[in-house]
Amino acid sequence: MKEFSVPDVSATIIPVTPFQQNCTLLWCEKTKKAAVVDPGGDLDRIREAIAQSGVSVEKIILTHGHIDHAGGAAELREDLGVPVEGPHEADRFLLERLAEQGQVYGFPARAVTPDRWLKEGDTVTVGDLTLDVLHCPGHSPGSVVLVSPAQRFALVGDVLFQGSVGRVDLPGGDGKALIASIKDKLLPLGDDIAFICGHGPMSTIGQERQTNPFLQGEGLL
Ligand SMILES: [Zn+2]
Ligand SMILES: [Zn+2]
Secondary structure, eight states, X not given: OEEEEETTEEEEEEEETTTTEEEEEEEETTTOEEEEEXXXXXXXXXXXXXXXXXXXXXXXXXXXXXXXXXXXXXXXXXXXXXXXXOOOGGGHHHHXXXXXXXXXXXXXXXXXXXXXXXOTTOEEEETTEEEEEEEOOSSSTTOEEEEETTTTEEEEETSEETTEEOOOOSTTOOHHHHHHHIIIIIGGGOXXXXXXXXXXXXXXXXXXXXXXXXXXXXXXX
C-alpha cells in the first residue's frame, strides 16, 4: 500500500484485483471522513486499510464502470451502508454487466446501480473536502475525473497514466474523445496538480504534459 498526503487530505492506495487497480481510500484530515474510490475487489484488503486508518467511510466513489474499479462496489455498499456516487450515467451498461464480466475474468463481481450519477460541473464532498467532477469520456463513455482545486490533486481513473493513457479498445472506447478529454479538461487544470490514477504510479499534469508520448502529437498542445 502506498500513502499520499497533501495539507488536509490523506490517502492510502490499495492495489486490488488481478489488474492491480489502485483502489484509493481518501479522507479529510479535519473530519476523518473518508471515501473509498474504485473498490474493484479484494474487499478484505480494503476493510483492513479502513480499520488501520481509523477513518469513517461516508461514501463509495466510482470513476468508471470497469470491473477492476467497480466489481466490489455493491458488496461494499451493503457492508458499510453508504451510498455509491458516480460514474456518469453513460457507463450504466458496464455496471449492469459486472457479474458476467466477473465470470470472464475469474473473480467475483456484482452489478451495481449508483445512488447518484455524476455529470460535468457536479461536486462530490468527502468530509470538508470538495471535489469537482469532470466528465472525461474516451476510455469509457462515462468516465469521470475528480479534482480538488484547493488541494491541487485529482483522481483520474483510467483516463491518464504516468507515461500512458487509458486503452480505448473496450466497449464504448473512443480514442479521439479520450485525447480531447485530456487536452480540454485535464491539461488546463495546471502543471502542479498531482494525480492518482487507476494503475501504476502517481504523476503530475506537468510531467505528463512534458513527457507523455501520447500527448506530444501535432495540434495537441
Ligand atoms: Zn478502465
Ligand atoms: Zn482499470
